[in-house]
Amino acid sequence: MKEIFLFNDGWKIRKECDIPVIFENDYFDSYCSNTKTGLTSGPASMHFYDGEWKTVSVPHDWVIEELPDNANLSSQGYRPQGAVWYRKHFRVDEKYKDKRIFLKFDGIAISSQI
Numbered sequence: 001m002k003e004i005f006l007f008n009d010g011w012k013i014r015k016e017c018d019i020p021v022i023f024e025n026d027y028f029d030s031y032c033s034n035t036k037t038g039l040t041s042g043p044a045s046m047h048f049y050d051g052e053w054k055t056v057s058v059p060h061d062w063v064i065e066e067l068p069d070n071a072n073l074s075s076q077g078y079r080p081q082g083a084v085w086y087r088k089h090f091r092v093d094e095k096y097k098d099k100r101i102f103l104k105f106d107g108i109a110i111s112s113q114i
Helices: 025-035
Strands: 011-015 054-056 082-088
Touching: none
Parallel strands: none
Antiparallel strands: 011 054, 011 082
16 A cells, blocks of 8 residues: 655755765765764764754745845856755554565755755
């Protein structure tokens, strides 16, 4: 039997430039290789502290909260561009053990790594 749950509330967000982590040159490769094994570090790690991050519900557009500035591109409404991290902590109930679970993300802007 198919069950559908909304996963929109309780997301944490922070601009990457505001995260106090030293990113290594090969951070992306490390992230892609180590996330499933739990060996990753920084915001990709499940143990990374995000208690001071802003809590939002998705869909969410972080850029709209920023003030326009003529120094930014007009094609972006003079708003800043940049990378942000969205995180969500959750546990999967034991009753779903050995079941297939799909997460569907709609409306992710530009590009993402999940």
